[in-house]
Amino acid sequence: MAAYGVLAEYASPADLFRACERVREAGYTKWDAHTPFPVHGLDRAMGMRRSVLPWIILVVGLSAAAGGFLLQWWVHDKAYPLTISGKPHFAWPAYVPITFELGVLGGALAAVLGMFGLNQLPRHHHPLFEIPRFARFSDDRFFISIEAGDPRFDPTATRHFLEGSGATAVELVEEPA
Amino acid sequence: MIPREQITIPKGHWLARLPLIGGAIGVIGLAASFALASSNPRQFAFSWLLAFLFFASLAIGGLYFVLIHYATQAGWGIAVRRLAENMMGTIPLFALLFLPVIWQMRELFPWINALADGDDKLIAAKAPYLNTSFFLVRAVVYFAVWSGIALVFFRRSRAQDASGDPRISILLKRLSPPAIVALALTQTFATFDWVMSLDPHWYSTIFGVYWFAGSFVSTFAFLVLAIVVLQRAGLMKDVITLEHFHDLGKLLFAFTVFWAYIGFSQFFLIWYGNIPEETIFFRERLEGSWKAMSLLLAAGHFVIPFFFFMPRSIKRKPTLLALGAAWMLLMHLVDLTWLVMPAMHPHGVHFGLSDVAAFAAVGGLFTAVFGRLCAGSALIPVRDPRLSESLSFENV
Numbered sequence: 001m002a003a004y005g006v007l008a009e010y011a012s013p014a015d016l017f018r019a020c021e022r023v024r025e026a027g028y029t030k031w032d033a034h035t036p037f038p039v040h041g042l043d044r045a046m047g048m049r050r051s052v053l054p055w056i057i058l059v060v061g062l063s064a065a066a067g068g069f070l071l072q073w074w075v076h077d078k079a080y081p082l083t084i085s086g087k088p089h090f091a092w093p094a095y096v097p098i099t100f101e102l103g104v105l106g107g108a109l110a111a112v113l114g115m116f117g118l119n120q121l122p123r124h125h126h127p128l129f130e131i132p133r134f135a136r137f138s139d140d141r142f143f144i145s146i147e148a149g150d151p152r153f154d155p156t157a158t159r160h161f162l163e164g165s166g167a168t169a170v171e172l173v174e175e176p177a
Numbered sequence: 178m179i180p181r182e183q184i185t186i187p188k189g190h191w192l193a194r195l196p197l198i199g200g201a202i203g204v205i206g207l208a209a210s211f212a213l214a215s216s217n218p219r220q221f222a223f224s225w226l227l228a229f230l231f232f233a234s235l236a237i238g239g240l241y242f243v244l245i246h247y248a249t250q251a252g253w254g255i256a257v258r259r260l261a262e263n264m265m266g267t268i269p270l271f272a273l274l275f276l277p278v279i280w281q282m283r284e285l286f287p288w289i290n291a292l293a294d295g296d297d298k299l300i301a302a303k304a305p306y307l308n309t310s311f312f313l314v315r316a317v318v319y320f321a322v323w324s325g326i327a328l329v330f331f332r333r334s335r336a337q338d339a340s341g342d343p344r345i346s347i348l349l350k351r352l353s354p355p356a357i358v359a360l361a362l363t364q365t366f367a368t369f370d371w372v373m374s375l376d377p378h379w380y381s382t383i384f385g386v387y388w389f390a391g392s393f394v395s396t397f398a399f400l401v402l403a404i405v406v407l408q409r410a411g412l413m414k415d416v417i418t419l420e421h422f423h424d425l426g427k428l429l430f431a432f433t434v435f436w437a438y439i440g441f442s443q444f445f446l447i448w449y450g451n452i453p454e455e456t457i458f459f460r461e462r463l464e465g466s467w468k469a470m471s472l473l474l475a476a477g478h479f480v481i482p483f484f485f486f487m488p489r490s491i492k493r494k495p496t497l498l499a500l501g502a503a504w505m506l507l508m509h510l511v512d513l514t515w516l517v518m519p520a521m522h523p524h525g526v527h528f529g530l531s532d533v534a535a536f537a538a539v540g541g542l543f544t545a546v547f548g549r550l551c552a553g554s555a556l557i558p559v560r561d562p563r564l565s566e567s568l569s570f571e572n573v
Binding site for chain 2: 050054058
């Protein structure tokens with residue numbers, strides 16, 4: 001069986017915080033922290049960079065708005081030019097509400113779907129759920145998992161490294177067959 | 178515990194002399210305004226109304242900010258609240274500054290003379306509302322309501338500085354929702370009276386909200402600028418963090434969009450309905466140099482700031498945010514000019530000495546009173562029970 005990675009358990013947010021800084025400093029990139037509640041500043045301790053999601057939302061939102069405007073222009077001015085209540089065919093003020101709504105719709109969908117995509121969700125199973133002790137991540141324990149795919153990962157060295165980081169327990173996580 | 182010298186303006190500091198500096202500028206402005214008034218009372222009246230509206234939007238916006246703050250039980254902004262309280266504390270001054278408007282009301286409001294002539298049917302039909310005595314009664318009511326609310330919140334908040342009594346917070350929380358209703362109604366009718374009736378044929382029911390939107394944008398802009406100035410002077414350094422700037426930036430961004438939303442809604446329905454009494458407003462503003470100003474407003478009050486304030490990084494850089502805030506204050510002035518001045522100069526944008534004098538007069542006196550209030554107590558509500566929540570606030 002291939003190894004998914006290594007899981008380390010910590011007793012308190014402070015222990016986790018210090019361990020995260022050490023993992024970051026050691027140069028690991030494919031790893032994560034798991035806590036039962038949001039820990040302020042943990043993102044900085046982990047050295048997390050800003051998500052690209054805002055840019056995805058901006059581009060999709062603006063494209064959807066532009067698409068909405070072009071659609072109306074094409075329909076009212078090119079394909080079916082009808083005079084409605086004496087307004088010119090290219091009556092741009094009338095296009096604004098739909099342009100705006102499509103921009104919002106595009107942005108909202110990009111936000112939700114982009115978030116799922118970047119988080120690789122939905123997925124039915126995760127190797128970490130095989131570890132009985134990991135269940136306490138939603139109760140009173142704090143965890144760090146380092147994935148085997150990390151270039152600095154080594155089954156024994158990484159394990160030793162985490163053991164020396166204040167962990168109360170460290171174990172290898174197998175990829176399920 | 179925050180060191181005392183962080184949150185009080187020290188004696189002898191230039192900020193402590195603001196009442197003097199502002200007062201001097203105000204008196205010079207007043208003298209110049211009244212000197213110019215004798216040769217051109219009509220221009221004086223319009224310039225004065227414009228300056229009055231600009232600074233009154235900061236006072237009334239500050240009142241909105243404080244009331245909404247209590248009503249929503251917001252934690253983040255308690256460290257900023259005292260500055261907004263000082264803004265709303267200038268409201269009684271505006272009751273005084275309104276006197277020149279009453280003095281020159283015949284120059285400002287065409288319905289007064291039209292009513293006397295009696296041959297304008299549209300204005301005659303509005304006579305039960307648009308008549309001089311009811312207009313004056315309403316102005317008294319507006320200032321009474323605003324000053325009353327402002328006084329209650331201002332005094333109790335300062336009383337809490339001494340006593341630390343949490344019951345004050347609870348009382349003000351209970352008072353704030355009815356106060357918001359009273360403020361929103363009086364502010365709406367005040368803008369109908371003082372701005373919309375400059376063109377008595379024209380009407381727009383959304384007008385009060387439009388004015389509020391611009392006022393609230395400039396309130397956040399003013400708060401950002403005030404805090405940056407205080408921090409440059411070495412004050413509030415550990416009190417107002419990047420997190421507070423971030424939130425002020427978010428609100429500045431949000432209400433810039435809200436302003437555009439309301440402004441477009443007003444334009445859109447009038448454009449669609451195409452009724453002469455309504456379209457005249459935009460017809461006047463889409464001709465000659467007023468058209469350039471309309472475009473400047475659309476670009477400068479919405480499109481450019483929309484993209485400028487959007488990134489998170491801008492909101493967390495006080496200097497850049499302050500630059501944007503100063504721009505928004507300028508745009509609010511353009512917005513008010515665009516609302517008020519076409520009634521006086523229908524053929525094109527006009528800018529004169531009278532405008533500068535009135536701006537200096539009202540602005541100087543506003544600065545003087547605001548500075549006096551800032552120096553009169555700590556710059557934050559020191560014993561608000563939830564102050565520590567605000568100080569340690571973080572955006573998730």
